[in-house]
Amino acid sequence: MNKKELIRLSATKIIAEEGFYKTKVQDIADDAEIAVGTVYIYFKNKDDILDYIFESQHTKMIEFIEKQEKQEISPLEKIKRILRYHFTEMENNPDLAKVLSQEGTGPLKNKESEMKDDSLGVPDIFQRMLEESKEIREIRDIDAEMFGYVIFFVGRETAYLLQIKGKKDRYYKAFEELLTFIVNGIKV
Amino acid sequence: MNKKELIRLSATKIIAEEGFYKTKVQDIADDAEIAVGTVYIYFKNKDDILDYIFESQHTKMIEFIEKQEKQEISPLEKIKRILRYHFTEMENNPDLAKVLSQEGTGPLKNKESEMKDDSLGVPDIFQRMLEESKEIREIRDIDAEMFGYVIFFVGRETAYLLQIKGKKDRYYKAFEELLTFIVNGIKV
Amino acid sequence: MNKKELIRLSATKIIAEEGFYKTKVQDIADDAEIAVGTVYIYFKNKDDILDYIFESQHTKMIEFIEKQEKQEISPLEKIKRILRYHFTEMENNPDLAKVLSQEGTGPLKNKESEMKDDSLGVPDIFQRMLEESKEIREIRDIDAEMFGYVIFFVGRETAYLLQIKGKKDRYYKAFEELLTFIVNGIKV
Amino acid sequence: MNKKELIRLSATKIIAEEGFYKTKVQDIADDAEIAVGTVYIYFKNKDDILDYIFESQHTKMIEFIEKQEKQEISPLEKIKRILRYHFTEMENNPDLAKVLSQEGTGPLKNKESEMKDDSLGVPDIFQRMLEESKEIREIRDIDAEMFGYVIFFVGRETAYLLQIKGKKDRYYKAFEELLTFIVNGIKV
DNA sequence: GATGAATGAGTGTTCATTCAT
DNA sequence: TATGAATGAACACTCATTCAT
Numbered sequence: 001m002n003k004k005e006l007i008r009l010s011a012t013k014i015i016a017e018e019g020f021y022k023t024k025v026q027d028i029a030d031d032a033e034i035a036v037g038t039v040y041i042y043f044k045n046k047d048d049i050l051d052y053i054f055e056s057q058h059t060k061m062i063e064f065i066e067k068q069e070k071q072e073i074s075p076l077e078k079i080k081r082i083l084r085y086h087f088t089e090m091e092n093n094p095d096l097a098k099v100l101s102q103e104g105t106g107p108l109k110n111k112e113s114e115m116k117d118d119s120l121g122v123p124d125i126f127q128r129m130l131e132e133s134k135e136i137r138e139i140r141d142i143d144a145e146m147f148g149y150v151i152f153f154v155g156r157e158t159a160y161l162l163q164i165k166g167k168k169d170r171y172y173k174a175f176e177e178l179l180t181f182i183v184n185g186i187k188v
Numbered sequence: 189m190n191k192k193e194l195i196r197l198s199a200t201k202i203i204a205e206e207g208f209y210k211t212k213v214q215d216i217a218d219d220a221e222i223a224v225g226t227v228y229i230y231f232k233n234k235d236d237i238l239d240y241i242f243e244s245q246h247t248k249m250i251e252f253i254e255k256q257e258k259q260e261i262s263p264l265e266k267i268k269r270i271l272r273y274h275f276t277e278m279e280n281n282p283d284l285a286k287v288l289s290q291e292g293t294g295p296l297k298n299k300e301s302e303m304k305d306d307s308l309g310v311p312d313i314f315q316r317m318l319e320e321s322k323e324i325r326e327i328r329d330i331d332a333e334m335f336g337y338v339i340f341f342v343g344r345e346t347a348y349l350l351q352i353k354g355k356k357d358r359y360y361k362a363f364e365e366l367l368t369f370i371v372n373g374i375k376v
Numbered sequence: 377m378n379k380k381e382l383i384r385l386s387a388t389k390i391i392a393e394e395g396f397y398k399t400k401v402q403d404i405a406d407d408a409e410i411a412v413g414t415v416y417i418y419f420k421n422k423d424d425i426l427d428y429i430f431e432s433q434h435t436k437m438i439e440f441i442e443k444q445e446k447q448e449i450s451p452l453e454k455i456k457r458i459l460r461y462h463f464t465e466m467e468n469n470p471d472l473a474k475v476l477s478q479e480g481t482g483p484l485k486n487k488e489s490e491m492k493d494d495s496l497g498v499p500d501i502f503q504r505m506l507e508e509s510k511e512i513r514e515i516r517d518i519d520a521e522m523f524g525y526v527i528f529f530v531g532r533e534t535a536y537l538l539q540i541k542g543k544k545d546r547y548y549k550a551f552e553e554l555l556t557f558i559v560n561g562i563k564v
Numbered sequence: 565m566n567k568k569e570l571i572r573l574s575a576t577k578i579i580a581e582e583g584f585y586k587t588k589v590q591d592i593a594d595d596a597e598i599a600v601g602t603v604y605i606y607f608k609n610k611d612d613i614l615d616y617i618f619e620s621q622h623t624k625m626i627e628f629i630e631k632q633e634k635q636e637i638s639p640l641e642k643i644k645r646i647l648r649y650h651f652t653e654m655e656n657n658p659d660l661a662k663v664l665s666q667e668g669t670g671p672l673k674n675k676e677s678e679m680k681d682d683s684l685g686v687p688d689i690f691q692r693m694l695e696e697s698k699e700i701r702e703i704r705d706i707d708a709e710m711f712g713y714v715i716f717f718v719g720r721e722t723a724y725l726l727q728i729k730g731k732k733d734r735y736y737k738a739f740e741e742l743l744t745f746i747v748n749g750i751k752v
Numbered sequence: 753g754a755t756g757a758a759t760g761a762g763t764g765t766t767c768a769t770t771c772a773t
Numbered sequence: 774t775a776t777g778a779a780t781g782a783a784c785a786c787t788c789a790t791t792c793a794t
Contacts, residue, residue: 021209024766024767029777033775035775036768037771037777038775040768040770045768045769046769105290142369143358143362145351146346146355146362146366149345149353150342153345154341157337157338158337161337161338163335165334167227176331177331179335184372184373185370185373189756191757214784214785215784222762225759228757228786234785234786258785379753399786400788400789402789403790405756410754411756413755413790413791413792416790416791417754429769495624509616518745519734519738522726522731526722526725526745527719529717530717532713532719533714533717534710537713541713543710546707550710553710554714556750557706557750560748560749560751561748561749563748564623567778589763590763590764598779599780600781601766601767601781602780604765605779610763610764610765
């Protein structure tokens with residue numbers, strides 16, 4: 001496998017176990033069965049590894065979102081599909097779910113690193129969708145900016161919550177309950 | 189002032205600015221205008237300071253909640269009042285809002301420290317109130333455990349979000365929107 | 377009891393348990409049931425406490441030795457009595473035995489503190505006695521300086537050794553064996 | 565040179581000068597002209613350095629002793645040769661002599677570290693040799709355990725004593741006097 | 753004299769990062 | 774690219790000592 005991806009996977013695993021600050025670069029290298037020095041060929045520094053974990057998942061999200069944009073479906077339905085996609089991803093990636101929840105703060109950990117480019121964060125995308133949804137009277141006249149974020153982190157935190165609370169079996173049922181909650185919360 | 193409280197205030201301020209791991213105990217001591225050694229008279233170690241910040245606010249919450257319990261009001265109304273109380277607290281304490289949001293993970297940062305006693309966390313209390321609310325058909329038959337947590341961290345994160353997003357002026361309006369969102373989301 | 381003596385006893389106990397460097401002045405104060413500050417009324421600093429322990433025992437030895445000097449006995453017999461006295465002292469004071477053995481290095485721990493006055497150390501006294509003994513042909517023509525020290529630390533170390541090796545019951549028998557060893561070693 | 569050995573030599577030098585507790589790991593690193601961090605690649609902690617100094621010398625002793633065991637010589641003669649070997653070693657290594665004397669307490673400083681394996685300490689070996697010596701009526705019926713230790717620390721302390729007392733020139737003469745003392749002390 | 757809260761210099765240890773091989 | 778020994782700045786924590794009460 002691509003070494004950068006190998007490092008990302010090991011880092012996700014170790015950071016999920018130990019937390020970012022307690023994770024040693026050496027531990028990541030050990031898990032990936034490579035030398036510490038090698039990590040620094042693919043990453044500028046330790047923070048860069050965490051950024052990459054967030055960016056990778058963000059990129060996957062954006063790709064999925066772009067596919068949805070081409071569909072002829074209502075903005076609210078789009079949001080629901082995006083959340084469903086996120087839940088599926090997190091179910092297949094418990095370590096990642098934990099890292100995104102524990103180490104994430106706002107869109108990206110390091111404000112400095114920001115989004116590299118001018119691409120929007122998921123909360124911003126949700127905001128735009130909510131605004132479109134408002135225009136077609138699908139939902140109430142809510143503060144789209146605030147709810148863009150609220151829906152984003154409710155999704156992120158709940159995906160992790162359901163795992164630690166051992167709801168594995170009822171994962172999808174609980175998830176649909178959450179969707180109903182959100183939709184009821186904002187619909188006209 | 190009580191030295192332990194003095195340290196708590198300085199720590200909250202510095203941790204809000206720098207983040208817990210980048211905060212040096214020396215910085216806290218400097219801000220409090222005491223010697224480093226003094227910090228260690230009142231706190232076992234650096235983690236203990238963060239725990240105390242969480243515990244202090246938790247204690248205030250619990251005290252407020254216990255006062256509500258004596259009132260003759262519906263469980264859902266109690267939850268709303270608790271959230272309102274939290275928002276007021278966070279408005280008066282932006283640094284604390286940031287620390288609770290950024291450094292908090294689940295109920296308490298350090299799982300080991302647990303709740304000292306057997307006192308319930310706020311999510312647990314919300315859960316119980318939701319169950320009572322379900323019984324009187326005030327709300328739908330939702331997963332009370334999950335929504336106990338969801339309401340808890342929506343409250344926590346949004347209180348912080350509104351501050352960084354500069355909604356100061358519309359703070360209460362935005363907050364009432366959030367309450368409506370939650371109530372609509374779970375009501376029958 | 378005299379507070380300085382109280383501190384000396386507690387210090388001896390704690391230092392025997394923990395070793396001098398691992399002993400905290402606070403621990404000594406706790407054991408003596410006084411405040412730390414009080415320790416510093418009677419002692420200049422921590423080292424001073426250890427010095428006092430050594431000096432106290434040294435003073436007792438010197439007093440005993442001076443009594444012997446007045447007796448009409450051979451120098452070799454004097455040495456034997458001094459060693460016997462030391463053994464009895466150590467048997468009654470296991471903690472002190474340990475401290476003298478573990479923390480003692482040469483006559484006094486702190487070279488700077490030296491003997492306060494110009495009083496001789498026990499090795500020096502043994503040296504003089506050995507010289508007298510040589511003159512009366514009681515013992516061989518040995519290096520009195522070296523054997524003054526050798527007999528001194530054999531006495532000190534063996535007194536402690538017999539305790540940790542659990543020879544309590546055979547303590548005096550073992551001790552007499554040691555005396556025989558020394559006398560045989562140096563006699564004509 | 566092997567870095568671990570380099571550190572051992574610098575540590576021996578500095579500890580001899582300053583004493584173990586006053587020695588800073590940084591001082592050792594400076595003397596060895598390496599970074600502090602490097603010390604911790606080769607040693608678990610500061611105590612571990614002292615243990616290694618003792619172990620290294622102990623290993624040399626054991627190697628010498630094992631060579632003696634193959635010789636057809638009396639047990640008492642073996643002990644004499646071992647002591648002679650020790651004296652030669654200490655003469656060539658005054659710093660080590662000082663460290664072994666000042667920082668040594670019983671066989672090894674840290675009881676926890678024990679002998680790594682089940683190898684015997686030198687006092688134990690002396691004890692066995694004394695027992696063999698007793699069997700062939702070479703020496704009196706002495707307490708072999710006690711005298712194993714007595715001979716061990718008389719050897720160790722005297723080797724150091726002769727150096728600080730400036731007997732360099734008469735070192736071997738004094739040493740032979742000590743051997744005579746010991747042999748006379750225990751022979752039939 | 754007695755107290756013990758406060759001090760702050762001092763130090764062991766860690767670990768992200770580098771770079772010669 | 775890959776390695777991993779070496780680096781050294783950084784930091785949590787300790788504890789002898791002081792001094793206002």
